Amino acid sequence: MSERILDDDARMRRFVDKFMAAVPHLAALGIGFVRSGPDWAELKLPYAAHLVAYPETGVIASGAIFSLMDSAAGFSVFTRMGRFEPHATLDLRCDYLRPAKAGETVFGRAECYKMTRKLAFVRGIAHDGDPEHPVAHITGTFMLTGQS
Amino acid sequence: MSERILDDDARMRRFVDKFMAAVPHLAALGIGFVRSGPDWAELKLPYAAHLVAYPETGVIASGAIFSLMDSAAGFSVFTRMGRFEPHATLDLRCDYLRPAKAGETVFGRAECYKMTRKLAFVRGIAHDGDPEHPVAHITGTFMLTGQS
Amino acid sequence: MSERILDDDARMRRFVDKFMAAVPHLAALGIGFVRSGPDWAELKLPYAAHLVAYPETGVIASGAIFSLMDSAAGFSVFTRMGRFEPHATLDLRCDYLRPAKAGETVFGRAECYKMTRKLAFVRGIAHDGDPEHPVAHITGTFMLTGQS
Amino acid sequence: MSERILDDDARMRRFVDKFMAAVPHLAALGIGFVRSGPDWAELKLPYAAHLVAYPETGVIASGAIFSLMDSAAGFSVFTRMGRFEPHATLDLRCDYLRPAKAGETVFGRAECYKMTRKLAFVRGIAHDGDPEHPVAHITGTFMLTGQS
Numbered sequence: 111m112s113e114r115i116l117d118d119d120a121r122m123r124r125f126v127d128k129f130m131a132a133v134p135h136l137a138a139l140g141i142g143f144v145r146s147g148p149d150w151a152e153l154k155l156p157y158a159a160h161l162v163a164y165p166e167t168g169v170i171a172s173g174a175i176f177s178l179m180d181s182a183a184g185f186s187v188f189t190r191m192g193r194f195e196p197h198a199t200l201d202l203r204c205d206y207l208r209p210a211k212a213g214e215t216v217f218g219r220a221e222c223y224k225m226t227r228k229l230a231f232v233r234g235i236a237h238d239g240d241p242e243h244p245v246a247h248i249t250g251t252f253m254l255t256g257q258s
Numbered sequence: 259m260s261e262r263i264l265d266d267d268a269r270m271r272r273f274v275d276k277f278m279a280a281v282p283h284l285a286a287l288g289i290g291f292v293r294s295g296p297d298w299a300e301l302k303l304p305y306a307a308h309l310v311a312y313p314e315t316g317v318i319a320s321g322a323i324f325s326l327m328d329s330a331a332g333f334s335v336f337t338r339m340g341r342f343e344p345h346a347t348l349d350l351r352c353d354y355l356r357p358a359k360a361g362e363t364v365f366g367r368a369e370c371y372k373m374t375r376k377l378a379f380v381r382g383i384a385h386d387g388d389p390e391h392p393v394a395h396i397t398g399t400f401m402l403t404g405q406s
Numbered sequence: 407m408s409e410r411i412l413d414d415d416a417r418m419r420r421f422v423d424k425f426m427a428a429v430p431h432l433a434a435l436g437i438g439f440v441r442s443g444p445d446w447a448e449l450k451l452p453y454a455a456h457l458v459a460y461p462e463t464g465v466i467a468s469g470a471i472f473s474l475m476d477s478a479a480g481f482s483v484f485t486r487m488g489r490f491e492p493h494a495t496l497d498l499r500c501d502y503l504r505p506a507k508a509g510e511t512v513f514g515r516a517e518c519y520k521m522t523r524k525l526a527f528v529r530g531i532a533h534d535g536d537p538e539h540p541v542a543h544i545t546g547t548f549m550l551t552g553q554s
Numbered sequence: 555m556s557e558r559i560l561d562d563d564a565r566m567r568r569f570v571d572k573f574m575a576a577v578p579h580l581a582a583l584g585i586g587f588v589r590s591g592p593d594w595a596e597l598k599l600p601y602a603a604h605l606v607a608y609p610e611t612g613v614i615a616s617g618a619i620f621s622l623m624d625s626a627a628g629f630s631v632f633t634r635m636g637r638f639e640p641h642a643t644l645d646l647r648c649d650y651l652r653p654a655k656a657g658e659t660v661f662g663r664a665e666c667y668k669m670t671r672k673l674a675f676v677r678g679i680a681h682d683g684d685p686e687h688p689v690a691h692i693t694g695t696f697m698l699t700g701q702s
Contacts, residue, residue: 135319138286138308160286171283172347173325180321199320200525201497201547203351203647203693205675207668223691224651228524229496229549231649231691233677247667247675249647249693251497251547253525348673349645349695351499351545353527355520371543372503376672377644377697379501379543381529395519395527397499397545399645399695401673431615434582434604456582467579468643469624473617495616499647 122146126185129194139174141181150221150234151185153178157213168212172246175216175236176204179248182218183232187252190222190230195256197230202250210245214238220248228254270294274333277342287322289329298369298382299333301326305361316360320394323364323384324352327396330366331380335400338370338378343404345378350398358393362386368396376402418442422481425490435470437477446517446530447481449474453509464508468542471512471532472500475544478514479528483548486518486526491552493526498546506541510534516544524550566590570629573638583618585625594665594678595629597622601657612656616690619660619680620648623692626662627676631696634666634674639700641674646694654689658682664692672698 126143130136139161144152155161155170155178163171180199188194210216219241220234230252235244274291278284287309292300303309303318303326311319328347336342358364367389368382378400383392422439426432435457440448451457451466451474459467476495484490506512515537516530526548531540570587574580583605588596599605599614599622607615624643632638654660663685664678674696679688 132313133319134308134310134313135322136311139321160282162282163284165280165282171281171325171328172350173287173321173328174283176324176328176350176352177319177321180319180324198357199352199354201351201353202320202324203349203499204324204347205349205693205695206347207675209346224688231651233691233693244668247677247693249649249677249691251649351647353545353547355527372540379503381543381545392520395529395545397501397529397543399501428609429615430604430606430609431618432607435617456578458578459580461576461578467577467621467624468646469583469617469621470579472620472624472646472648473615476615476617476620494653495648495650497647497649498616498620499645500620500643501645502643505642 135177136181139177141178144217146185146189149186149190149223150219151182151189152217152219153182153185155216155218157215167209169209170216172204172206175210175246176202178216178218179204179220179234179236179246182220182234183248183250184252186220186222186232186234187230190225195254197252197254197256200229200251200253202248205247207244207246210238216245230254283325284329287325289326292365294333294337297334297338297371298367299330299337300365300367301330301333303364303366305363315357317357318364320352320354323354323358323394324350326364326366327352327368327382327384327394330368330382331396331398332400334368334370334380334382335378338373343402345400345402345404348377348399348401350396353395355392355394358386364393378402431473432477435473437474440513442481442485445482445486445519446515447478447485448513448515449478449481451512451514453511463505465505466512468500468502471506471542472498474512474514475500475516475530475532475542478516478530479544479546480548482516482518482528482530483526486521491550493548493550493552496525496547496549498544501543503540503542506534512541526550579621580625583621585622588661590629590633593630593634593667594663595626595633596661596663597626597629599660599662601659611653613653614660616648616650619650619654619690620646622660622662623648623664623678623680623690626664626678627692627694628696630664630666630676630678631674634669639698641696641698641700644673644695644697646692649691651688651690654682660689674698
């Protein structure tokens with residue numbers, strides 16, 4: 111039901127890659143793992159034609175960025191718990207600061223900044239190369255569904 | 259730059275279908291038009307394997323529901339303006355009330371309940387058959403980007 | 407620990423008035439009870455000099471409207487549960503649509519539209535006379551803290 | 555209509571204190587200035603009986619903390635603009651992480667992390683002594699109303 115996250119970075123990455131490949135919607139969007147820490151995770155969304163919302167400009171959909179951040183936030187909860195336990199997005203707010211640059215990979219970094227017995231609080235940013243000039247900012251709560 | 263929405267429902271539907279087919283991310287997700295009114299729009303997201311987040315249960319990703327609602331909200335802004343004018347999601351909050359049933363189409367209905375010169379305020383629900391038992395609830399703001 | 411809400415409207419009002427008078431911050435703001443139903447509650451915030459944020463125009467503070475809506479939302483949770491059980495605001499988003507008219511009472515009506523074992527989901531509007539032209543719109547979640 | 559914020563800290567504080575005293579709702583709540591930087595501001599809400607929501611425990615109202623954070627966020631917009639220009643809360647989401655300790659001053663620190671011609675994006679935390687263990691987290695947008 112749950113599995114300890116391994117300390118070894120390389121094994122962690124292999125584990126996470128396998129996990130992400132097993133989630134059809136992440137695979138369909140092309141979301142991949144970048145790095146993680148004790149209470150945060152960074153994922154990436156490489157630019158792809160099927161993500162585009164505005165064909166004239168090539169700008170990708172706000173929904174694709176939301177999915178990236180939702181996933182990064184979920185991973186940050188895993189890192190804080192130190193294991194993979196089921197949890198679900200309870201609510202998420204996404205602020206869009208500017209369009210992502212056409213052609214660029216978007217990175218999503220989220221932090222689980224507080225955790226109670228049943229709830230995890232997250233926040234994070236999406237950027238397209240420079241974290242100082244984010245594309246989006248998110249804040250939300252997750253519910254831990256593993257324990258009754 | 260903008261085009262009047264036609265009164266005739268059948269022509270409206272053809273117009274909207276063409277519009278949606280031209281947006282790669284909507285086409286990739288399989289989002290389609292259902293119906294609309296003077297300040298609201300209803301779209302649908304047919305169940306599909308590539309939307310799944312939890313392979314064991316077949317439950318689709320919260321991000322896919324967000325994309326549905328983001329699109330429905332954007333369309334509700336079009337209906338209230340009476341024409342297709344560019345606008346962008348400024349911020350959107352999505353509350354997830356329960357998982358959508360595996361195998362079911364999810365419907366997203368959004369209403370543009372207030373509009374100022376520069377901003378549109380939206381709210382809506384997603385459901386999987388019974389609007390009285392929604393799957394998600396959203397609230398957000400869009401920025402009208404067409405006028406300077 | 408909890409007390410059943412009485413069916414009799416007049417007794418309900420007396421009970422609620424007593425409850426509200428016992429909460430110093432509600433009393434300090436002047437928030438009062440208007441009416442309630444099976445899953446909703448309406449409170450009021452009479453105009454008062456100490457609520458003003460903009461002395462030149464007499465417009466009241468966004469924070470005062472938030473407090474009104476937070477209280478109305480909390481009451482809507484009581485009505486849905488059918489008794490007074492402790493609960494706490496987990497998160498609340500308030501959208502401000504326009505300034506409230508100087509000199510007018512602001513009414514806040516909130517609905518508890520979904521409840522699980524641990525969480526209550528609420529939404530509502532504030533208006534200054536005409537519910538069709540709201541001043542603010544809220545959406546949020548409450549945590550039921552009474553049961554372990 | 556607008557006034558440059560002075561570089562001198564002492565004059566800044568005097569100016570801000572005068573500003574805050576002129577806002578009846580801030581004065582009624584007892585909100586005071588602590589310090590500020592190029593794009594952030596910190597305000598305080600000293601513990602007071604009229605802020606209490608739960609008389610048995612002495613815990614203050616979530617609405618009072620919202621007002622503190624709304625004000626701190628508004629000030630952070632002033633600091634980023636470098637002058638006092640009218641602006642209004644467009645939307646604000648407040649996540650409550652735990653009750654503030656009875657008897658303690660609550661501090662609210664907000665940062666204006668992005669500004670466009672018409673909009674300011676803010677985030678911040680409230681704490682009761684230790685910023686590493688916040689009481690609340692906020693995120694929101696303000697509309698600059700001074701320019702047409």
